[in-house]
Amino acid sequence: MNNKKISLGASAIALYCIFLMSLFLVFDLAVPLGISAGVPYIAVVLIALWSTSLRLAIYLAGICSVFIVLGYIYSPVGVGSWQVLTNRTLALFAIWVTAILVMRWKTAEQFNDRFQRQAERERDQYISKLRQAEEEAKQNRERLAHVDRVSAMGEMAAGIAHEINQPLTAIATYTEACQRMQKNGMLDEADLNSILGKIGAQAHRAGEIIRHLRSFVKKQESQRNSTDCNQLVRDVVSLTTPEAKLHNIAIQLDLAPDLPAVNVDVVQIQQVILNLVNNGIDSMVEAATADPQHEANVIEIKTRLLTRDAIEIAIKDQGMGMSDDVAHHIFDPFFTTKVKGMGMGLSISRSILKSHGGSIQVRPVAPRGSLFYISLPTAVEKRVFQEDVYEQ
C-alpha cells in the first residue's frame, strides 16, 4: 500500500492488532509466562507490518513495547527476577529488529515499484515518439511521391498538350463542317443530331484527360481500394500514349483475364507503372539515337497471376538495357544514368511497393532492353503491412 493517507482497510487491521495485543496483555498479567511473553507480540507486529501502513505498524510496535513493559511491572512473578527482565528485554529487542528489517524490505519494494512505473512511463513516451517519427517519415515519403508525380507530369507536358489538342481539333472541325452544311442546305436533322453528339463526346474526352491528370497530380493522403490491375494498367497507358506516340513507340498490352483484385492506392501504383514506362521510353529514345538502324519500338506490358496470393505486372522495353553493376544500384536514391532527372523515380517506386507488401526487380532481356517486374499481393486475405520497426 503506497497511500499517503491511511485507508480504511489499514485502520481496520490496526484496530484488530490492538485488540489482539490487549488480549495478550491480559493473558500476560493473568498467567505467569514471564519467559516467552515477547513471541505473540512479535507475531502481531509482523502482521501489522505486512498488512497495514508502515506508520501504523510503528505505532503498534510502540504499543507492544509499552505492553511488554507493563506486563513486566505488573507481573505476578515479581519484578526482581533477572530471567523475566532478560526475557522482556530480549522481546523488546526482537520486536524492534523485526520491525526495522521488515520496514527496510517494504521500503525497497515500494522503491522498486516506483522505479518500474517510471520505466514504463519512459518506455511509453519513447514508443509514442517513435510512432511520431514513423508518421513523419510516411508523410515525407508521400510528399516526395507527390513531387515525383508532378515532375513526371511536367516532363510529359508536350505529349499531354498534344493529346488535348486532338479532341479540340475534332470539335472545331465538326462545328465548322456543320455550319457549312447548314449554309448549303445539306444538313438534315439526323446528321445534325449525330454531329452534335460527336462534338459532345469529344468535349468529354478532353475533360477526361484533364480529370485523370488532376487526380494523378493531386496531393492526397494514401488510401487503399480494391482494384482491378488490368484497368489500372489501361488507365496508365492512356496517360502515357501521347508521349510514346511522340517517339514512334507503340505500347502492347498482354493482360491476363480474370485476375483477382488487389488492395492498393491506385494513384501510387499508377505512378510506379508510369515511371517504368517513361523510363522505357527514354531508354528506347536513347537507343534509337545511338543506332538509328535498329528497329525497336515496342513496350510490352504484361499482367499475370504469379501465385495464388500475388499478381505480377511486367514492363519490357527494347532500350539500352543495363550492366549488372547498374542493375545493382538502379533502385538506390539519387542514382541515375540519365542527364536529366533526380534519380528518385525507382527508389520511390520501390518504397511504394514495399509499403504495399510487394516488390520490384529488374533483369536484362535479349537482344537488348530491360524487364522490370513488380509483384502485388492480392486482396484475397487481409494483411497488414505497417512498417513497425520495433516489432521486427
Added chain:
Amino acid sequence: MSSESTVYIVDDDEAVRDALGFLMKSVGLPHKLYEDGQKFLDVYQSAPSAGCLILDIRMPNMNGLELQERLNTRGMVLPIIFITGHGDVPMAVQAMQLGAFDFLQKPFRDQDLLDRVQMAIEQDKQCRDDQLEKTEIIKRLETLTDREREIFNCVVEGKANKVIAIDLGLSQRTIEIHRSHVMEKLQAGSLANLVRMCEKAKSN
C-alpha cells in the same frame, strides 16, 4: 472541283479523321479516310489517282514523314498537307524541305484547310496535265528521224534555215522540208511552241 480528284485523309485519331471527312463532305469533295500510313499505301500504290493528301505528322508505327519518304521514293507526287500538333515545328520544317505542299497546326480554321486543299488539288491537276503533255511530246519526238532530230535541235537554238544549211552542208530547200516535217510531227504550230515543247520534254 473535278470528279477525279480525291482528298486522302490519314490520321490515327478517329475523331479528327471523322471530323475531316465531314468537312470534305460539307464542300462536296470526294474523300477517303485511312487510320494509318500502311493501309493508305496499300490502296494508293495499286491505283494512284489525282487529288491531295492530308496527313498527320505524329502517328504510331509509320509517322507522316516516313510515309512522305515512301511516296517520294516511289516517285508518287501527290501533294501533301501536313497537320501537326503541339511542338512539331522541327518535323514540319523537315517535311517542307522534303517537298510537302504545306502544313497547318492543330486546331486549324476550316477555311485555311479548305483553301490549301483547293490549291493542292489545282497543283496536282496541273502536274498531271504537265506530265501527260510531256509524255505526249516525247512520244512525238521519238517519231522524228535522225536527220529531223538534228534539224530540230538547231531550230530550237534559234538558228535561221540558211545557217543550218551551211552547218549541216545541205541545201536550204532540204532544211525547209525537214523543218516542216518536224513541225507536223510535233504538231507545234509555231516556233515558240516548238521551243516550249523542247523545254517541257527536257524538264524534271
